[in-house]
Amino acid sequence: MKELVHNLYSYRLLLKSNVKKEIRGKYKASFLGILWSFINPLLTALVYALVFPFILKNTEPHYVTFIIIGILPWTYFTSTIIQGTTVILNNAGIIKKVYFPREILPIAVNTSGLINFLISCIIIAFFLIFSGIGFSLNILYLPLILLTQYIFQLGIILITSALEIYVRDAEYIINFFINMLFYATPIIYSANMFAGSHIEWLINLNPMASIINSYRNILYYQTMPELKSLFITLGASLILLYLGFKIFNKLQKGFAEEV
Amino acid sequence: MKEIEKAIEVKNVTKSFKLFYDKPSTLKERLVFWNKKKADVRIILNNISLEIKKGETVALIGVNGSGKSTLLKMMTKIIYPTKGTIKTTGKITSLLELGAGFHPDFTGRENIYFNASIFGLTEKEINARLEDIISFSELGELIDSPVRTYSSGQYMRLAFSIAINVDAEILLIDEILSVGDQHFQEKCFKKLQELKESEKTIVIVSHSLDSIKSLCTRAIWINEGKIRLDAKTEKVIEEYIKVCG
Numbered sequence: 268m269k270e271l272v273h274n275l276y277s278y279r280l281l282l283k284s285n286v287k288k289e290i291r292g293k294y295k296a297s298f299l300g301i302l303w304s305f306i307n308p309l310l311t312a313l314v315y316a317l318v319f320p321f322i323l324k325n326t327e328p329h330y331v332t333f334i335i336i337g338i339l340p341w342t343y344f345t346s347t348i349i350q351g352t353t354v355i356l357n358n359a360g361i362i363k364k365v366y367f368p369r370e371i372l373p374i375a376v377n378t379s380g381l382i383n384f385l386i387s388c389i390i391i392a393f394f395l396i397f398s399g400i401g402f403s404l405n406i407l408y409l410p411l412i413l414l415t416q417y418i419f420q421l422g423i424i425l426i427t428s429a430l431e432i433y434v435r436d437a438e439y440i441i442n443f444f445i446n447m448l449f450y451a452t453p454i455i456y457s458a459n460m461f462a463g464s465h466i467e468w469l470i471n472l473n474p475m476a477s478i479i480n481s482y483r484n485i486l487y488y489q490t491m492p493e494l495k496s497l498f499i500t501l502g503a504s505l506i507l508l509y510l511g512f513k514i515f516n517k518l519q520k521g522f523a524e525e526v
Numbered sequence: 527m528k529e530i531e532k533a534i535e536v537k538n539v540t541k542s543f544k545l546f547y548d549k550p551s552t553l554k555e556r557l558v559f560w561n562k563k564k565a566d567v568r569i570i571l572n573n574i575s576l577e578i579k580k581g582e583t584v585a586l587i588g589v590n591g592s593g594k595s596t597l598l599k600m601m602t603k604i605i606y607p608t609k610g611t612i613k614t615t616g617k618i619t620s621l622l623e624l625g626a627g628f629h630p631d632f633t634g635r636e637n638i639y640f641n642a643s644i645f646g647l648t649e650k651e652i653n654a655r656l657e658d659i660i661s662f663s664e665l666g667e668l669i670d671s672p673v674r675t676y677s678s679g680q681y682m683r684l685a686f687s688i689a690i691n692v693d694a695e696i697l698l699i700d701e702i703l704s705v706g707d708q709h710f711q712e713k714c715f716k717k718l719q720e721l722k723e724s725e726k727t728i729v730i731v732s733h734s735l736d737s738i739k740s741l742c743t744r745a746i747w748i749n750e751g752k753i754r755l756d757a758k759t760e761k762v763i764e765e766y767i768k769v770c771g
Contacts, residue, residue, distance in 0.1 A: 360627075
C-alpha cells in the first residue's frame with residue numbers, strides 16, 4: 268500500500284495531465300463546449316420538474332431546486348461510473364506500450380468528474396439564491412459529503428474497470444444497475460416520503476441515497492446531514508476502496524495481454 | 527572487491543501465453559464454453575535466469591519470435607512473468623514504441639510534458655530538461671505546432687528526444703536504432719554512447735549487428751525461449767552468424 272502511494276505520488280504530473288485531457292477532450296468538438304456540463308443536467312432537471320408534479324401527489328415547494336440538488340451529484344455518479352468502467356479498455360493502446368501505475372486512469376476519471384461537478388455547483392448556488400432558500404452554515408459539511416462520494420465511486424470503478432477487461436459485459440450490467448438505482452435513490456422524490464414504512468430500510472442500504480440526502484439536508488433543508496448514516500457510508504466506502512485497490516492490483520497484471 | 531550492484535535480476539522466469547482459437551470475452555461465452563479448454567499454451571520463455579549489472583550495456587539478439595521483446599516487456603512491467611521473478615533497481619525508461627501516448631491535437635511542447643509524465647517525471651524535472659529535449663529533436667519552431675502536422679520522421683525524433691532525456695538509470699530499447707535520417711541516427715548513436723559512459727544500464731534488442739557490436743559489451747542470444755549464449759558481444763555475434771546467417 269505504501270509503495271502504491273509513493274508510486275502514485277511520483278506520477279502526479281501524469282494524473283494532472285490526464286485530468287486535464289478528460290476535461291478538455293470531453294466537449295472538444297462541440298459548439299457549446301464545457302457549457303454542456305451545465306446545460307445537460309439543467310435540461311434533465313427541467314423535464315423532471317415538468318413531469319413529476321403530475322405523477323407525484325405532493326412535491327416539495329421549490330421543486331426545481333429540489334431536483335437539481337439531486338440531479339447534479341447523480342450526474343457526477345453516473346458519468347464517473349460509466350466512463351470509469353471502460354477507461355482501461357479505452358486506453359488499451361498506451362497500456363500495451365508503456366508502464367505507469369494503471370490506477371492513475373480511474374483516479375483521473377473520478378477527479379475530472381469531481382471538478383466538473385464542482386463547476387456545475389454554480390447552478391445549485393444560482394437556484395438556491397433565486398428560490399429564496401439561500402445558504403446556511405451547514406454548507407461546511409460539503410467537503411465531507413464530497414469526500415464520501417469520491418471514495419465510494421473510486422472503489423466501484425477500480426473494480427469495474429478491471430473486470431471489464433476480462434468480461435466485456437461489465438459495462439452493460441453496470442448500465443442496467445445505474446438505471447435501476449436511479450429509482451431507488453431519492454432524486455426525484457424525497458426520502459421522507461417513506462419515513463416509517465417498510466421500504467425505508469431498503470433505501471438506507473443504498474449509499475447513494477445517504478449521499479444525496481446529505482446534499483439535500485445541508486443545501487435544501489438547511490439542516491445538519493444525518494451524520495450516523497453518512498459516516499456508515501464513508502466507512503463502507505473506505506472498505507470498498509481498499510477492496511478496489513486489492514482487486515485492481517490483482518487483475519492489472521493481465522491488462523496488457525487481455526485488452 | 528566490492529560487489530557491483532545489480533540493475534536487473536531475472537530469476538527462473540517462464541512466460542507462457544494462452545492461445546485461444548476463439549477467445550471468450552463476453553459473459554455468455556464464458557458461461558457457455560467454460561469447460562471447453564480450447565486454448566493452447568505456448569511457452570515463450572522457458573526458465574530463464576540472468577543478471578545485468580549496473581552500467582552494463584547488453585544486447586539481446588535472436589531470431590523473430592524467440593522471446594526477446596517479451597523479456598524486455600516484462601522488465602518494464604507491462605506484462606508479468608507466469609513463473610519466476612524480475613527485480614529491477616532504479617528508474618526505467620522504455621523505448622519500446624516511440625511516441626506511445628502522443629496526443630495528435632496537442633503541440634509538440636505539450637506532448638513533451640504529457641509523454642515525459644508517462645515516464646514519471648514531475649513538472650519541475652521536465653522544465654529543467656525542456657530546452658535539451660527541444661534542441662536535441664532539432665524541430666525548431668515546429669515544436670509549437672500540433673503533432674499531427676509532423677512527418678513520421680519528425681514524430682520519431684521528438685519521441686526519441688524525450689525518452690533519451692528522461693535520465694533514467696535503466697534504458698530499455700527495442701529495435702529503434704533506425705530513427706530519422708542518417709544525420710539524426712548518428713546523433714542518437716552518439717547519445718547512446720554518451721549514456722553508456724555515464725554509468726547507465728542499457729538493454730537493447732536489435733537485429734542490427736553492426737551497431738550492437740560497437741555499442742554493447744555483452745550480448746545474450748535467446749533461442750526458442752532459452753538462453754543459448756551469454757558472453758562478449760563479438761563472440762556471441764560470431765556464433766550467431768554461424769548458425770543463423
